[in-house]
Amino acid sequence: MTKKVSVAEIRQHGTEDDLWIVVNGEVYDMTEFAPEHPGGEEIIHQHAGRDASTSYNEIHSPSLIKKSLPTTCHIGTLDTTTIDVAWKDQEKDANSNVDTTVDTISEPKSKPDLSEIINLHDFERVAEKFLATKPWAVIHTGSNDNITRDANNTFLNRIWLRPEIMRKVGQINTRQTLFGCDLSFPIYISPTGGSKLGGGEGEITLARAAAKAGIVQCFATPSSYPHLEILEATEKHAFFQLYVNKDRSKSEAAIRDAIATGKIKALFVTVDVPVISKREEDERASSSSGPGQARDKKGAGFARLASSFIDPNVCWDDIKWLRSILGDIPIVVKGIQRASDAQMALAAGCDGIVISNHGGRAADGAAPAILTLLEVNRICPEVFKGMKVLIDGGFRRGSDVVKAICLGASAVGFGRPLLYSLGYGQEGVEHAINSMFPHPDTSN
Template structure:
């Protein structure tokens, strides 16, 4: 009688025998997989997998990967179940070293403290704002995660100006308006939103919380706002979409793969899951030099469940952003929008990362449905103008574009009053990125708390009549 795959038992000694590039097995969650075929396709190179060859890699896997990634392997690569006695048990983790903040200049260095220190995350009651979440995240996330989330390109000029110049836009308050009942509702690409902001795409949310993008998905659904899912999300697109009710709309942020067939296949999956729009990233043909991210030590590989983008240390450093961006098409140009639209099956197209009035005008000529004014949070090209300046440029030089497509903006927006300024200047909605990542120190509850404590409450108190 034949033994089925699910009942076949693999001993630790047997597992250890398969530890070469030509014959490579690993165990994940008690299942033994043959990954020989995948080694040379590994975006981060074969070394990381070969270091785990012939072993139970569950603990390391759980630290950085979404649970469902391994299940994407072909079913015929499942060898069997690891014998119970051979399964690795999690190592208790009770302490963590202090995180290293990103340097304020490219010449500053940060030394990791040698003395471990137990971390305490402030309660939600003690967190009143997005800046509070940022401080709490800096104090509680690992050094590498904090560096990845908070870092920006080279001298951090654009990153700093994003926030600074939003603050320098002044409000002219009107008085004696009835604000006893306020309605923040708006429409983004024809889909209802309870407020004029959305969750901007941001990579690898699981580094902050085990539920990662799933927590953001549930929070967005509960709060009636829209999440734009990152190509470099921790979880699979299906898992993120299925975490929310079927009526919840999602957008998808696309990095175009240099292998266009992979992008076409990905967009087919996106359409099949009912995603409502495609945000094509156009501001990062090459990754920015994020020096804090490169400096912070990386202990393991991190892989996106959607794009397959992967990070592992190389001779230039260990920057998550740079190492995960190796698959991005550097030759992307305006004419590519035609096949992207065809592959998207007619879904609305938004260009993410437009930074000049001239390109907004050209985007309208190419018939896209929207533009997201963005400089990648200052993470791509340092010295690019702050996003709010691009919005002011449109309002002054080509206000007609606001009637031709929808205009969104992100970069430096943290307060409800920041959102008000963008809406008053003509934006349809504002993308919120880092604050939602930082809020994940409290998971779904943190993301929902951010919506109430910062954006909606601040808007109600200070500028309800405008919204």
């Protein structure tokens, strides 16, 4: 029988050395886990001896804590008959520090009908209006002055198409095969940590929409849902994005658990953020949420707090380590920003690369992704023959995808735009994907 835990008992465990919290009515001992929390221990310390449900549910699925912690950490269930005025006041104080402008996104009746959304820019405009301040900032921000984030898109507008005519294009084929996955279009869903911030069920919704649209999701290490839960919702195949943990055994365990499902067709190891950049829009939103919000000494911000586990010492020798775990499963290095590193990836035996600057979230001032693709095409064309070359960053239209394909890319990743579409649920994500290729003979 589950133990009933009183409010008075929970309050007695409110220090860093003896730390209990309540999440969705369940009481957990977080003393040993707090220092290892991927989002940083500060946020857990903030709720020591208190109810952390509101802060937790902003980002995580209800099942994540149950599946991530050992059963020994579960103390019991909150005895609601013992809740007093002081406990309720503490909850109010905690909730006042959480952005509840809307519950992630407003009710559908407050937004334009989905039929009125005709491109990815429309989804972004709706998200800016209806997403709560903090989720919008986390998704929208780049690093520093957002120079690279914005250049990713504007430089696509400086690449001109040279249409050929009289080529019998009555029947065309937009399909692509990527690491054994058949794609309806040469695109995939890029990994984005904490996708639940965009709305609904985050990665679960993205997985279902990807299957319906005939593409593949690459889900992130710091997902809102347990990896195996995402894979359960995945109809056929997925890609898994890895941030290498400082504790390599944890990365290895995560990889082995994922590939054991038989659904992982490639591992994308992200290498462009060994140290998390300064993301000022995110920091301001976190700071404005109130003095109780968790911070580290380097500044507030979801991204910095959620990435404390990433190993800054990842190097080319680690490809051999990954190969020993993955066997024949393709390894893709995500975050290539210069031609020489594309050559290094080929020499290291990688199966693919993603030309990416983390959506302008890595080093501000780095070259826009499409320009790096052009550089690789000019300097080391042999790379395209030896492995798959993917790209992400700033793509908003089917015509942008065509430009990347013309320059040698095999497929294009979409991250932010599909998070914006989550406010409309699975139907919204499917609509976003199809809006880029509404007719098989056009790209919009």
